[in-house]
Structures are given as structure tokens and as C-alpha cells.
Amino acid sequence: MRMLNFAKRNFKELIRDPLSLIFEIALPLFLLFIFQQFNIPAENYRLENFTPSIILFGFSFITLFSATLISKDRTSSFLIRLGTSPMKAKDFILGYILSLLPIVLIQNVLFFLTAIILGLKFSLSIIPTIMVSMIISIFFISLGILIGSLVSEKATGGLGSIVVQLVCFTSGMYFPKDVIGGVFAIICKLLPFEACLNIIQSVLHNDFSNLTTVHIVVFSLYFVSVIILSIIIFQKRMISDNK
Amino acid sequence: MIAIKTDKLTKKYKDKYAVNEIDLNIKQGELFALLGVNGAGKTTTIKMLSGLILPTSGDILIEGMDMKKDMFKIKEILNVSPQETAIAPNLTVKENLEFMAGVYQIDNKNEKIEELVKNFKLDEVLNKKAKTLSGGWQRKVSIAISLINDPKILFLDEPTLGLDVIARKELWKIITSLKGKKTIILTTHYMEEAESLSDRIGIMSNGKLVDVGTAKELIKKTKTTSFEDAFISIATGGELS
Numbered sequence: 269m270r271m272l273n274f275a276k277r278n279f280k281e282l283i284r285d286p287l288s289l290i291f292e293i294a295l296p297l298f299l300l301f302i303f304q305q306f307n308i309p310a311e312n313y314r315l316e317n318f319t320p321s322i323i324l325f326g327f328s329f330i331t332l333f334s335a336t337l338i339s340k341d342r343t344s345s346f347l348i349r350l351g352t353s354p355m356k357a358k359d360f361i362l363g364y365i366l367s368l369l370p371i372v373l374i375q376n377v378l379f380f381l382t383a384i385i386l387g388l389k390f391s392l393s394i395i396p397t398i399m400v401s402m403i404i405s406i407f408f409i410s411l412g413i414l415i416g417s418l419v420s421e422k423a424t425g426g427l428g429s430i431v432v433q434l435v436c437f438t439s440g441m442y443f444p445k446d447v448i449g450g451v452f453a454i455i456c457k458l459l460p461f462e463a464c465l466n467i468i469q470s471v472l473h474n475d476f477s478n479l480t481t482v483h484i485v486v487f488s489l490y491f492v493s494v495i496i497l498s499i500i501i502f503q504k505r506m507i508s509d510n511k
Numbered sequence: 512m513i514a515i516k517t518d519k520l521t522k523k524y525k526d527k528y529a530v531n532e533i534d535l536n537i538k539q540g541e542l543f544a545l546l547g548v549n550g551a552g553k554t555t556t557i558k559m560l561s562g563l564i565l566p567t568s569g570d571i572l573i574e575g576m577d578m579k580k581d582m583f584k585i586k587e588i589l590n591v592s593p594q595e596t597a598i599a600p601n602l603t604v605k606e607n608l609e610f611m612a613g614v615y616q617i618d619n620k621n622e623k624i625e626e627l628v629k630n631f632k633l634d635e636v637l638n639k640k641a642k643t644l645s646g647g648w649q650r651k652v653s654i655a656i657s658l659i660n661d662p663k664i665l666f667l668d669e670p671t672l673g674l675d676v677i678a679r680k681e682l683w684k685i686i687t688s689l690k691g692k693k694t695i696i697l698t699t700h701y702m703e704e705a706e707s708l709s710d711r712i713g714i715m716s717n718g719k720l721v722d723v724g725t726a727k728e729l730i731k732k733t734k735t736t737s738f739e740d741a742f743i744s745i746a747t748g749g750e751l752s
Binding site: 270273274276277280281284285340344345346348349350351352353354355356 | 563614
């Protein structure tokens with residue numbers, strides 16, 4: 269299978285980049301650990317709420333590093349070589365997505381293990397939470413493919429950082445949106461990150477009372493449109509880069 | 512038998528012709544050099560012949576197959592060594608070869624890799640990451656990779672660009688060893704490279720294929736004394752001869 273072969277190559281490229289591992293795994297783990305040492309008296313920082321936040325935070329770096337990998341491949345002649353091979357568009361897109369899923373799984377397992385060591389009560393809902401978060405990660409990977417297809421390697425760092433900041437400030441990870449309210453709260457609702465966090469938290473808590481239709485609709489719209497856009501733009505750039 | 516045939520092959524970007532109605536007939540096993548100044552249309556021609564970009568108009572037949580209908584079948588039997596080194600930087604040389612063997616779904620993968628390692632003398636760098644190799648080694652690996660699927664047709668786009676004289680001579684030796692076994696289309700800026708390696712030379716200028724022949728034929732035709740002078744005369748339409 270060409271897509272698995274390509275995914276294997278991408279996985280090796282990613283895990284051999286120490287920066288990628290530091291930001292995707294070590295930094296979120298550090299934040300999970302350090303915030304628990306402060307005993308902050310807020311709902312957001314309780315382990316059952318903050319562990320899903322850390323998962324989402326880790327995903328934002330998945331976007332950053334997938335964007336970097338793709339833009340690097342585009343700017344080198346590597347994609348020219350592959351473009352003349354019998355690989356098809358689906359092999360490329362799925363190859364990129366599949367290569368990142370093992371990293372997402374490693375992230376999730378390590379985050380939950382650390383959270384359990386720090387005091388999170390083990391529950392069977394962790395398993396469906398990991399499964400759902402892996403589906404959500406496809407949105408973040410596709411966002412990376414989209415960014416990596418659109419901009420240069422240098423610009424991916426900037427755009428990726430914006431995604432990291434948006435996750436931090438609009439998901440409700442550090443503070444509830446109602447603390448600021450007004451336009452900020454509307455923006456949080458319209459962006460997909462609050463919905464992502466709410467979905468992961470709801471599955472982990474096995475309590476869906478906070479999950480609104482708006483969250484599901486917003487996430488679904490972003491999920492489908494980013495995947496479709498990433499495929500279209502990637503294919504277009506494969507052609508236009510080679511003019 | 513004809514390996515590559517084009518009929519009025521054209522690539523147009525907005526109002527500009529990158530390649531303008533070129534007709535090529537390249538025989539099986541022939542080493543055909545495409546020469547031209549920057550922007551003459553050499554790389555665009557190679558990109559169309561290798562299925563990387565679609566022509567605006569015209570036809571391409573590769574080993575009797577139509578590029579429009581059988582692009583993926585054609586891609587199985589050709590390979591390209593692009594102008595810049597095209598290897599995965601964080602993979603070792605061996606992993607690069609294994610990866611490309613996977614791309615072409617090679618059955619006898621290990622045998623093929625062993626053969627390439629032997630022919631290109633890659634033993635000493637086999638387990639080194641590609642990004643740590645010198646430019647000459649990277650280019651050598653890049654060309655070795657382009658032979659992984661035992662292609663019938665091989666495109667070498669400026670294979671010795673930027674290499675020192677020793678690395679260039681080494682690559683010439685490798686390219687010479689492939690002559691007659693593969694149909695090779697080579698683009699280069701080095702006149703001596705085209706003259707000593709190729710069976711025939713096509714000269715492009717402003718997207719047109721202005722002349723084709725052996726180096727000797729082109730020298731004779733332009734009444735010049737060296738191939739470089741013949742090239743200048745043809746490429747400039749006699750203005751600088």
C-alpha cells in the first residue's frame with residue numbers, strides 16, 4: 269500500500285525531529301504536571317477538565333508540525349519526485365494523516381497516564397475519549413495540511429503559532445469565555461476549538477448535558493470543510509508548484 | 512522502436528508559451544540531451560513528459576502509451592531525478608531507497624537495493640541520514656533512487672549542477688554505464704556534458720525546439736569549430752555566431 273509506505277516515511281521524519289517531540293509531547297506533559305502543583309481553585313484546572321485541555325493543546329502542535337512537514341516537502345524537490353511516481357492524491361493526503369495518528373495516540377496515552385499518576389480517577393470512559401479525540405485530531409492534521417499547502421515553510425511557523433494561541437485562548441482551556449464575555453464569547457462559539465474541548469470533556473465525563481447542538485454543528489462544519497479544502501488546495505498546489 | 516514521441520507539445524501560461532509545439536522522436540536506449548538557455552523550456556518539457564504537469568495542447572506517447580489515457584501506467588515505467596536533490600532528509604540512504612521501492616511496489620526490493628548500493632558504491636553512506644551528506648553524495652543518492660523501479664525511461668534534470676569536477680566525472684561514469692540500457696533524457700547547461708554523453712542533442716530556445724542532431728552534425732551545420740559555438744549560433748539564431 270503506497271499510502272502506508274508514505275505514512276511510514278512521514279512518521280519517521282516527524283519523530284526524528286526533536287523539536288516536534290518536545291512541543292507535541294513534552295511541553296503539554298509539563299503543563300499538565302505544573303498546573304496541578306499550583307492547586308488553582310478553578311473548575312478548568314481540575315484534572316478531569318484540564319486533561320482534555322492538554323490533549324487539545326497537544327493537537328495545536330500537531331497542526332504546526334504537519335504544516336511544516338508539508339511545506340518542507342513542497343519546497344524541496346521531494347514532492348516533484350513523488351509527483352512523477354504512480355502515487356495518487358489519496359495516497360498523499362491519507363499518508364500524511366495516518367503518519368500523525370500514532371503520535372496522537374502516544375500523546376493521549378501519555379497524557380492520561382500522567383493525569384492518573386497526578387490523581388485523575390481511572391474510568392472506562394478514557395477509552396472512548398481517546399477514540400473521539402483521535403477523530404478530532406484529523407481536523408487538526410487537515411488544518412496542518414491546509415496551512416502547509418498554502419504557505420511557505422517560514423510562514424507555517426507564524427500561522428501554526430496563531431492556531432496554538434487560538435486553542436489556548438478560545439477553547440476555554442485556561443479560563444471560561446464568560447469571564448470576558450461579549451464579542452469574545454461569540455468568537456469562541458464560532459471557532460471550532462471550544463466545541464472540540466467540550467466534546468472531549470463530555471465523553472470523558474460521560475455527561476453530555478453541556479454539549480450543545482451549536483457545538484456539534486460548529487465542529488462538524490469545520491471538520492468537513494477543512495478536510496475538503498485541504499484536499500483541494502493540496503492537489504492544486506501540487507500542480508501550481510510545478511509550473 | 513520509438514520510446515518518446517510528442518506531437519505539437521505545447522505549454523502556455525497566460526499569454527506566454529513555455530513550450531511551443533515541439534515534436535520529439537526519441538529512440539529506445541538513446542541518450543538525448545535537451546539544451547537551452549535559462550527559460551528555454553527544458554524543465555517544462557521534462558515535467559510534461561514525466562506526467563507532472565499537463566500540456567496545454569499536443570500529444571505525448573511514451574513506449575506507445577498515450578499520456579492522456581495511461582498516465583499512471585506510464586508513471587510505472589519512468590523515473591525522474593529532479594534538478595534539486597529530492598530525498599527525504601531525516602531518512603537514512605537505505606531508508607530512502609526502501610521508501611522509494613515501496614512507492615513503486617518493487618517485488619524484489621532487497622535485491623534491487625543491493626544492486627544499486629553496489630553500482631553506486633553507497634556502502635559507506637548507507638546508514639547515514641540524507642541531510643548529513645555532501646551535495647555530491649546527495650545527488651548520487653538521488654540518481655540511484657531514480658533507478659529503483661528499473662525505469663525504461665529516465666529523466667535527468669541538470670544532474671551535475673553545482674557539483675565539483677570530481678563528483679561530476681563520477682556521475683558521468685554512472686550515466687555512461689546506463690547508456691543503451693535505458694532511454695535517457697538529460698538537460699544540462701554544460702556543453703561538454705551534452706557533447707560527451709549524448710547520442711543526440713535537441714536545442715531549445717524560447718519554448719521552441721530549434722534544432723536536433725548529433726554534436727558533430729550541429730557543428731557541421733553551423734560551420735563552427737566547437738560544439739559550444741554551434742550551440743550559441745543555434746540558440747541565438749545566428750546573432751552571436
